[in-house]
Amino acid sequence: MKVKDDRKVELIFQATLKLVASKGLAGITMGDISREAGIATGTLYVYFTGKDELINALFAANRANSVQVAFRGYDPAAPYKPEFRGIWMNLLRYKLQHFEEVVFLEQCYHSPYITEETRLKARDLAAPFYELIERGQTELLIKPADPSLLLSFMMGAQNELVKQTHYSNDNLSKKKIDLTFDLCWDALKA
Structure with missing residues (x-):
């Protein structure tokens, strides 16, 4: 072998x-x-063994990697909003630098290639994001809404910003990043 x-x-x-x-x-x-x-x-x-197995393995690996990168430097004992912003910025940088992964993951979410087992694994890998939202809700800083909905909003806004930046070949200014974060925060905060 x-x-x-x-x-x-x-x-x-x-x-x-x-x-x-x-x-x-x-x-x-x-x-x-x-x-x-x-x-x-x-x-x-x-x-x-085939394309399905490859796609599922790549999906799980990319999901795990993006979560690991997003939470790099996170301190759950530190004040919430700066830590939330740090995670948001880590994730944005990651998506900008790994655009092909953004495209891949987005296609996988709507794909019959991804098995139920892989979807459940992806959900488990995303647990730190749910814990982050729940921490914010416990501290009364984040809306008491379904964490999945709040995360979908946050990730969707980021993904659209990344795609817009990539396809327009524009540089993403600090001002636009700050505005996008503020819009996201304002939408999520309690």
Whole structure:
């Protein structure tokens, strides 16, 4: 049995992200992915039994990575709003720097490729975001609304800002970032 190489997995993931951004989830094949990754199609099947397994693994890895990056430096004992802003900024920077992942994740949320098991895992991986909202609600700083709805609003506003910035080839100014955060905060705060 051949030992799996983490560098190859990363090559496969990067090739898949690139192809999904240009062709969409449905438009890619395992052959496309192997060519883009520079590996033999047979080698690709050593790592993943098929496109569904690959897409689900990549979805879970990207979700885990984005949550880890978002909460870098977070101190739950520090005042809420500055910590919330820090997480919001970490996530915004991450999305701006990893646009292909934004496109991939967005397509996956609406895709039949993602299994119920992967959706549940993604929900578990997102637990720190729910805990953040619940902390704000406990401190009476965030609206007492469904945390899923509040997170959808926050993430949706960020995703649209990232897409607008990417497709317009504009630089995102500090003023626009600050305004977007303020709009988001004003919408969520109690």
